[in-house]
Amino acid sequence: MAAPVNQTSSFQVDKAATAPAPAPEAAAPQSGSQVPGAGTGPATSPRPRANHPALRRWLDRIGLALWPPRCLLCAEPGEAGRDLCRACHAALPFAGPACVRCALPLPAPAELCGACLRRPPPQASAHAAFVYAFPLDRLLPRAKFHGDLAGARLLAQLMAPRFAAAERPQALLPVPLHRSRLRRRGYDQALELARPLARALELPLRDDLLRRVRATAAQSRLDAAARRRNLRGAFAVRAGVPLPAHVAVFDDVMTTGATVHAAARALRRAGVARVDVWVCARAP
Structure with a gap:
């Protein structure tokens, strides 16, 4: 190809x-x-x-x-000024009905899923542009693990209209990597996705507020309970920096929600009145 x-x-x-x-x-x-x-x-x-x-x-x-433009999935000519052809665009798993607090895909519109009714998460709302399924599961890892900035830009182009309809926060905060993992990988995939998204929506991008203060094991290797334990105390808010009242935490993929929940709790403890969660994709 x-x-x-x-x-x-x-x-x-x-x-x-x-x-x-x-x-x-x-x-x-x-x-x-x-x-x-x-x-x-x-x-x-x-x-x-x-x-x-x-x-x-x-x-x-x-x-x-x-x-x-050339389609990043099949190499056919892109359309509408994007690196994506019409057929691959039609195949993308855009998010549909979902829980308003955790963005979990639901078979029909509903306010909350059962898990959020039993134990409400720290964020006020959650929005996902996609469900993590084919062919997005081929496109997103290119930006996450292989430094494909063209893929990150394309995903931001596709996400922007979806998040434009959400309640507008005062700032967009990408979930940070710990400095040790950032050195190994060489880039922060959440930041590279959030940067063009914030530019498109004309939102302040604040990657100076939230810090990852503890190195953690890769979440993909852990079950749900271990993921929650793994993220305890992992995030902190920079001291002495004025905080917006309403922010949206951005991450690439939300599976159990342990990462964004830990980030949201740290921001709430620091005094942020409202934290929303925006993710590129939500695992079903």
Whole structure:
């Protein structure tokens, strides 16, 4: 199978087609030629910033012309500016009816699942973009274990419209890795997924608030009870940092919920009034 071509374009969700150029005092003047399509003016005028909407759209068009999208699952041509073809998009297991507190898939709409009725979790709500099933279980591990940033960007593109309908938090907090695992892996998959998602939704990304203070065993090797014991005391909130009143903790996959529950408890103890949980995928 032909190797997928990674893309470098960025994206926005439901933004206006145009936006005013930044005022001259918003960016330091720079010398050199102007970016095509960014307007003309005196030599002392600043160039538009790279995150200016009009310039970003222009760069997107250039990127798509130079590197046409290619499906990351089957290598067929992508569509709608994404590295995903129509057939693979239709096969994705988007989340349906689910428990409002833990995002557990349910056969029909309901407020709470039995487990959340018996023992309410620390988060106020939970939202999952997908159910962890084929073919997402082929795409997500590429971003989680193999550093595929093109896969992370594609997943963020797909997640953004789903989370745009949720109650808007004041900040998005990716679940952090312990520094020892971060050194071994070289990147934090939750952060790499959350970064383009926060950008698309125009949410502050706060990876400075929550710390993983204790190295833990890999959750995938443990049962539910062992997962809860494994995460006790694993997270702490940085002292002396002002906390938003409402945050959403983001993680790649939620299975038993032990990781996000531990993170939510640490934030609640530190004084955060409301913690929601957003995950890319929820295991059924």
